[in-house]
Amino acid sequence: MASRLMNEAEGRAPRVFFYVQHLLGIGHLARASRISQALADDGFDVTMVTGGTQVAGFPGPGIRHVALPAVVAGDAGFSGLADLDGNPVDDAFKARRREMLLAAFRAARPDVVVIEAFPFGRRQVRFELIxxxxxxxxxxxxxxxxxxxxxxxQERAKPGRDEESVALVRDRFDAVLVHGDPGFARIGDSFPLAGQIADKVIYTGLVAAPPPQPAAERFDILVSAGGGAVGAALNEAAIAAARTLPQALRWCVIAGPNLPQAAFEATVESAPENVSVVRFRADFPSLLTAARLSVSQAGYNTVCDILRAGCRAVFVPFTAGGETEQTARAMRLERLGLAGVVAERALTPQSLTAAIQTALDSPVQPVPPLDLDGAARTATLLRRLVAGAEVGRLARESTLR
Incomplete structure (x- = not known):
């Protein structure tokens, strides 16, 4: 791999072209935005290409943004793509996106291309990424x-998919940045063929938000459903639990920006006086630092925020469409004594109430020393890569931290 160190004679910053496609929630977009912001803060010239619904605040300031015509998951199983009106995308739509992506790439003239999830996921957008x-x-x-x-x-059930991912990594990618702490989870725990690409895997640490400011408001229990598109059942169970548990507890239910309006209005109307219902709180990480308990799904970004805050947690992992990733994460945290888990299929007002009561009665456990500074570390790694650092060495170093 040839060095692409910033040319001092040109006097320019290294250019990064960062592609992310979110389909259902906003977790992929949020993590990519945190990394892009860290790159921009470190002096990189960042172009971020997004392919899903636009979300206020993402990406952040100082990042050039190219928004492709948006696609979303056709169903909870991610089996197809639809436009924002719910219509399946056709070949003409795909061709328009493909040409826009290639034009943006040519205009950016990047030193580094970062593709989020692919080739391990996002097969639905092969039509433009290949x-x-x-x-x-x-x-x-x-x-x-x-x-x-x-x-x-996510575990892959279809035969041959893991082999395809390995082949693409070996042939087309210089390295795989795994945004995790190898002391908590390694790629081989969820990807059976990880040994075949071990020389290209670099762990960056978990991409958590920076340590938050002190909370401007205090709630005993924070309920969050990520983007909210699949969070209605969690919201309903939490409202029912709030009616059963002591009324002195103050709740905040963050329903999510993608929760359908009718479901949001129903949640607001059903909430007792000690429960505030909002769509989004930009200060969610700060609120966690003052809360007694977080109740949420087990998405990557939410878990990072909880770990950063050291807050007790009850997780209801998302499992629709055969999803396994959130359950694997939640069960790891439960084994560490950091969380209680209610399976999505077992979610009822009674089961959630019992889990919340158990968590409130339990002592706070210290969070193990996990690396939560993955965004800044990613910027450092990219500087080393453009300076010509050998990938295999970086991979070995990352497993020993």
Whole structure:
């Protein structure tokens, strides 16, 4: 891999082209935005390409943003793509997105290309990512190409998919950035063929938000459903639990920006006086530092915020469409004594009430010394890569921290 160190004679910062496609929640977008912000803060020239619904605040300031025509998951199983009106996308729609992506890449002239999730996920957008990788492969001086992954992957049931991912990594990617602490989870725990790409896997640490400011408001129990598109059942069970548990407890239910309006209004109307219902709180990480308990799904970003705050937690992992990643994360935290878990299929007002009461009665456990500074560490790693650092060495170093 040729060095792409910033050319001092040119007097320019290294350029990063960061692609992210979120389909249901906002977790992928939030993590990619945190990393992009850390890169921008470190002096990189960042272009972020997004392919899902636009969310206020993402990406952050100082980042050039290219928004492709949005697609979302056609169903909870991610089996197809739809536009914002719910219509399945056709070949003309895909061609328009593909050309926009390639045009944005050519305009950015990046030193580094970061592709979130692919090739381990986001197969639905192969129609534009494979042409992008094909174009990069033909370049005389090509950018460094990196895959950006969360620490725990979705298990693949279809035969041959893992082999395809390995082949693409070996052929088209210089390295795989795993945004996790190897002391908590390693890629091999959820990807059976990890040994075949071990020389390209670099752990960055967990991408948590920076330590938050002190909370401006205090709630005993924070309930959050991520983006909210699949959080209605959790919200309903939490409202019912609030009616059963002592009324002195103060609750905040963060329903999520993607919860359908009718469901949001029903949640507001059903909430007792000690429960505040909102769609979004930008200060969620701060609120966690003052809360007695967090009740949530077990998405990557929410868990990082909880670990940073050292807050007790009850998790209801998302499992629709055969999803396994959140359950794996929640069970790891339960084994560490950091959380209680209620299976999604077992979620009722009674089961959630019991789990909340148990958590409130339990002592707070110290959080193990996990690396939560993955965004800043990613910026450091990219500087080393563009300076010509050998990937295998970085991979070995990252497993020993």
């Amino acid at each position: 042409p992008l990788l094909d174009e990069i492969a033909t370049m005389e001086t090509r950018p460094i190409v990196l895959s950006s992954l969360r620490d725990i992957l």
